[in-house]
Amino acid sequence: LEGPVGTTISDEDRQKIEAIDWLVFEPSQRAEAMKQANAVMRTFIAVRKHAAVKEVFGKLPGDSVDVVYKNWQRLTGSTDLPPSDMNGIREYMCMKAYIDAIDNFNDWFNLCHHGKPHKPEILTGASFTDRVAHDHRIKQYEQEVDRWHHNLMLQTKSTKARFYNVLLFADGGWMVDLVKDDEAERSRQLQMSQLRTLTLPYMCSLLHKVLHTTEQFTECLQLADLVSSEQHKLYEVFRKDELQKLLDLLRESSLAVLDLNRDPLGYELP
Amino acid sequence: LSRFLESSDLGYLSWLHDIKTKDYRKAHLTLLDQTQQETGLLAKKKTLLSLSKLAALASEDEDQSLETNITDINDEQNLILHQEMLPLDLVKGLGLDPETMRVLTPVELIELYISDQNISATEFDFKKALDLLQYIDKEDPVLNYNELHLHIWVKAVLRDGWLQLAHGNPLELIKDTIFFKTVDLAYTEGEI
Incomplete structure (x- = not known):
C-alpha cells in the first residue's frame, strides 16, 4: 500500500458519473436515481476507484432520502416504503459510511506521511550565530512535531471510528439488505455479497495499518476480536x-x- | 526452536512461531492452551480466544476436531459477551473497571445479574441468568444446578413487592411483575 487509495478517474468513468445528472433532474424519480447511482458506485468500489465513487455520491442531492419518503407518501399516503426502496436507501447509507471511511483514511495517510515537519539540519563547521539560530529552529521544530502528533492522533481516532462504522454496520452488516425483496434482481444481490468479500478484508488491513503505524498495538490485536465475533x-x-x-x-x-x-x-x- | 519454545515457560510466545511457519493448527492449539490459563484479564482472554479461532479457520485441514474446538470457542465467546453486557452501573458499583475486569465464573455472573445491587434489573437480566445455566455442569455436586436454577426464579419473584399488588384485577396487575415478564420471555423463546 503506497499512498492514498483510488484517486484516478478515466473518461469512460466520467461518462457514467455524468449520466446520473439526468436521473436526479426529476425529483419524482429520485428512488430510481438512487438505485442507479448505487449500482454505478458498486462497480467503482469493486475496482477501488474511490474518487469516482465519491463523485457519483455527490451527484445525489443531500436530501434524497427525504425526497424518496415524501414521494412515496404523496403517492400512497403511507410511510412504509416498498422493499426495493428501503434496501436502496440502506445501500446508499452503506455507501456513505464507506466513503467517509476511505476519505478519513486518505486524510490520515497524507497527514502521517507528508504532514510530518522536517527536522532542520546544520552544516558542519557552522558559525556561532548559525548554531544559536539552529537551536532556536530545533525548538520550533519540536513544537511542530508535538502539534503534528496531536493532530495525527485526532485523525487516527476519527478514522478508526469511521472504519468501525463500515465493519460493524448496524443491523446485519455492510451491504446486507434488511428487508427481503422477492422482486430483487439476482445480480444486485450477487454484487453486494461480492463487495463484502472484496472490501471488508481490505478495510481490515487498512485499519490495521492505521493502528500499527500509530503504535496502538493492543488494538491491532483486538482486530481479531472484531473479525472472529459471532x-x-x-x-x-x-x-x-x-x-x-x-x-x-x-x-x-x-x-x-x-x-x-x-x-x-x-x-x-x- | 519450536521445541525450545514448548519446553520452557515461553509457551506464550510459540504461537508467533507457528504462524510464521504457517502451522495454523498448532497456532490454534497453543493459543487455546493459553486461553485456559488466562483468568486475569477478560479482554486478554477474549483476544487469545479470537486469535485461536482465526488460526483454526485459517488452517487448510478441515476435520471434526477443529470444528468441535471452534464450537467450544463460540460458547466461550458467548460467555464473555454475557460478562461484557453486565450493566455498567453494576460493574462500577462493584469497583470494577470494564477495561481491566478479571474473568468471572458463570456462577458469579448469574449472581450479579440477579443480585439486589443490579438495581435496574429487567426481565432480560433474569433471562440472561437463566441462559447462563448452560455453562453450569449439572453433575457438579458443589454447584448444585437445580438449587441455582431455583435461586434465579426465587430472586425474580422477590423483585416485586407483591403486597402492593393486592388491589384491582390480579391478571392485569401481574403482567407488570418481573416474574411474569421473565416467564413470558422464556416462554416465547421456547425454553419452558
Whole structure:
C-alpha cells in the first residue's frame, strides 16, 4: 500500500458519473436515481476507484432520502416504503459510511506521511550565530512535531471510528439488505455479497495499518476480536489466504509490542 | 526452536512461531492452551480466544476436531459477551473497571445479574441468568444446578413487592411483575 487509495478517474468513468445528472433532474424519480447511482458506485468500489465513487455520491442531492419518503407518501399516503426502496436507501447509507471511511483514511495517510515537519539540519563547521539560530529552529521544530502528533492522533481516532462504522454496520452488516425483496434482481444481490468479500478484508488491513503505524498495538490485536465475533461473522467474508494474511499482520503487531517489553498482546508482563 | 519454545515457560510466545511457519493448527492449539490459563484479564482472554479461532479457520485441514474446538470457542465467546453486557452501573458499583475486569465464573455472573445491587434489573437480566445455566455442569455436586436454577426464579419473584399488588384485577396487575415478564420471555423463546 503506497499512498492514498483510488484517486484516478478515466473518461469512460466520467461518462457514467455524468449520466446520473439526468436521473436526479426529476425529483419524482429520485428512488430510481438512487438505485442507479448505487449500482454505478458498486462497480467503482469493486475496482477501488474511490474518487469516482465519491463523485457519483455527490451527484445525489443531500436530501434524497427525504425526497424518496415524501414521494412515496404523496403517492400512497403511507410511510412504509416498498422493499426495493428501503434496501436502496440502506445501500446508499452503506455507501456513505464507506466513503467517509476511505476519505478519513486518505486524510490520515497524507497527514502521517507528508504532514510530518522536517527536522532542520546544520552544516558542519557552522558559525556561532548559525548554531544559536539552529537551536532556536530545533525548538520550533519540536513544537511542530508535538502539534503534528496531536493532530495525527485526532485523525487516527476519527478514522478508526469511521472504519468501525463500515465493519460493524448496524443491523446485519455492510451491504446486507434488511428487508427481503422477492422482486430483487439476482445480480444486485450477487454484487453486494461480492463487495463484502472484496472490501471488508481490505478495510481490515487498512485499519490495521492505521493502528500499527500509530503504535496502538493492543488494538491491532483486538482486530481479531472484531473479525472472529459471532455477532458480526466478519470472518465469513475472508478466504483462507486472507485470514492467514491477517494473522501475519497481527503477528507483526505482536512482535512490535514484545519489543516494548510487554506480553504478545500488549499487556503488562506478569 | 519450536521445541525450545514448548519446553520452557515461553509457551506464550510459540504461537508467533507457528504462524510464521504457517502451522495454523498448532497456532490454534497453543493459543487455546493459553486461553485456559488466562483468568486475569477478560479482554486478554477474549483476544487469545479470537486469535485461536482465526488460526483454526485459517488452517487448510478441515476435520471434526477443529470444528468441535471452534464450537467450544463460540460458547466461550458467548460467555464473555454475557460478562461484557453486565450493566455498567453494576460493574462500577462493584469497583470494577470494564477495561481491566478479571474473568468471572458463570456462577458469579448469574449472581450479579440477579443480585439486589443490579438495581435496574429487567426481565432480560433474569433471562440472561437463566441462559447462563448452560455453562453450569449439572453433575457438579458443589454447584448444585437445580438449587441455582431455583435461586434465579426465587430472586425474580422477590423483585416485586407483591403486597402492593393486592388491589384491582390480579391478571392485569401481574403482567407488570418481573416474574411474569421473565416467564413470558422464556416462554416465547421456547425454553419452558
